[in-house]
Amino acid sequence: MKFSILGAGSWGTAFAKLLVENGHDVLLWARRKEVARKINDDHKSEYLEGIELPVELRATTDLQELSRFSDLVVIAVPVKHVRKVLKRLWPAPRMVLNLSKGIDESLKTVSQIVQEIWPDTTYAVLSGPCHAIEVARKLPTAVVVASRNLEVAKTLQKAVSNSYFRVYLSHDVLGVEVSGAVKNVIAIAAGVVDGLGGWHNAKASLITRGLHEMARFGLAFGAENPLTFMGLAGVGDLIVTCNSPYSRNRYVGEMVAKGAELSQVLEHMKMVAEGVHTVGPLLRLARDLDVEMPICEQVYEILFKKKNPASSIKELMERPLKLESCLTAFDLPSSL
Numbered sequence: 248m249k250f251s252i253l254g255a256g257s258w259g260t261a262f263a264k265l266l267v268e269n270g271h272d273v274l275l276w277a278r279r280k281e282v283a284r285k286i287n288d289d290h291k292s293e294y295l296e297g298i299e300l301p302v303e304l305r306a307t308t309d310l311q312e313l314s315r316f317s318d319l320v321v322i323a324v325p326v327k328h329v330r331k332v333l334k335r336l337w338p339a340p341r342m343v344l345n346l347s348k349g350i351d352e353s354l355k356t357v358s359q360i361v362q363e364i365w366p367d368t369t370y371a372v373l374s375g376p377c378h379a380i381e382v383a384r385k386l387p388t389a390v391v392v393a394s395r396n397l398e399v400a401k402t403l404q405k406a407v408s409n410s411y412f413r414v415y416l417s418h419d420v421l422g423v424e425v426s427g428a429v430k431n432v433i434a435i436a437a438g439v440v441d442g443l444g445g446w447h448n449a450k451a452s453l454i455t456r457g458l459h460e461m462a463r464f465g466l467a468f469g470a471e472n473p474l475t476f477m478g479l480a481g482v483g484d485l486i487v488t489c490n491s492p493y494s495r496n497r498y499v500g501e502m503v504a505k506g507a508e509l510s511q512v513l514e515h516m517k518m519v520a521e522g523v524h525t526v527g528p529l530l531r532l533a534r535d536l537d538v539e540m541p542i543c544e545q546v547y548e549i550l551f552k553k554k555n556p557a558s559s560i561k562e563l564m565e566r567p568l569k570l571e572s573c574l575t576a577f578d579l580p581s582s583l
């Protein structure tokens with residue numbers, strides 16, 4: 248198959264490497280000329296230290312060349328730039344495979360942005376615990392591909408899977424997208440706990456209650472299946488993002504809790520921390536849908552209102568006592 252990939256950052260490049268290793272033809276779009284030159288001439292990327300890229304992998308900075316190359320477009324740019332980049336592509340592709348995780352300022356996930364710009368394009372999303380550097384090192388990884396069109400999802404599952412990358416199928420596009428967006432915000436909270444002192448009990452509780460927030464929001468937003476949140480895109484990605492040293496979202500939380508200015512942390516990071524951009528739109532949607540997201544609210548306060556992180560944890564601890572189960576379908580009668 249032929250794949251046109253938008254975004255030569257860490258994940259776009261690692262995914263391009265995997266596709267070439269699986270025998271596909273791949274063209275990668277980089278925003279900066281130097282990034283494209285390094286891929287084409289040196290077979291290296293500044294985003295994937297120590298990784299040798301396949302010589303067959305080619306990069307371009309020309310979006311028209313990318314459009315002409317394949318009618319299957321892979322999205323791997325930060326979500327806040329997706330709309331702007333897609334509008335520069337012509338003609339509309341036949342199929343999109345999205346790798347990006349977040350909600351943009353128009354309060355849409357990537358499937359909703361694609362539906363708005365290219366209503367006739369078939370959409371699939373790939374998500375799960377998949378740090379780019381580990382995939383580039385061919386370390387075992389399992390993810391999920393979701394599409395409303397299961398035949399398309401099956402074709403992609405076959406094309407992308409290999410001995411170190413195992414792909415599961417799902418029909419729940421919004422469930423998978425919400426999982427990827429919310430886990431980035433919860434990972435910032437997990438980083439805050441790391442920054443405050445590496446409190447293990449607190450972190451496990453935040454991850455678990457974060458999963459509840461993710462599921463509650465996701466079901467209100469239109470996810471099909473509560474079990475999606477118990478799968479690779481949900482709890483699987485929460486576990487890796489909240490705990491791994493590679494996570495940019497976890498790192499932002501840790502640095503801010505240690506007293507760094509958010510703007511300085513972001514300036515020094517080469518790569519995107521999607522949770523920072525998702526938390527505002529996510530909370531606006533949650534308010535519209537009347538869904539409580541206390542952890543995400545505290546993340547917003549810490550990042551954008553300079554709230555003391557220790558006070559945030561205290562406030563979460565002092566919330567009214569309640570039943571543990573929050574998913575409507577499993578709630579006990581209110582009399583209990």
Ligand SMILES: NC(=O)c1ccc[n+]([C@@H]2O[C@H](COP(=O)([O-])OP(=O)(O)OC[C@H]3O[C@@H](n4cnc5c(N)ncnc54)[C@H](O)[C@@H]3O)[C@@H](O)[C@H]2O)c1
Nearest residue numbers: 254255256257258259278323324328347348378379518519
């Ligand atoms: N890195 C990972 O391990 C990983 C894994 C799974 C999913 N993701 C998701 O994939 C998406 C991309 O992440 P990444 O890690 O590759 O990001 P990155 O920061 O490494 O690279 C982002 C890419 O987008 C480009 N870009 C930045 N600003 C742009 C703009 N204004 N217009 C167009 N392009 C722009 C950059 O030049 C770069 O090529 C994110 O949504 C992320 O959450 C990342």
Ligand SMILES: O=P(O)(O)OC[C@H](O)CO
Nearest residue numbers: 375376377378494495496
């Ligand atoms: O480094 P992060 O926090 O953007 O996370 C990357 C991936 O989403 C992990 O699956």
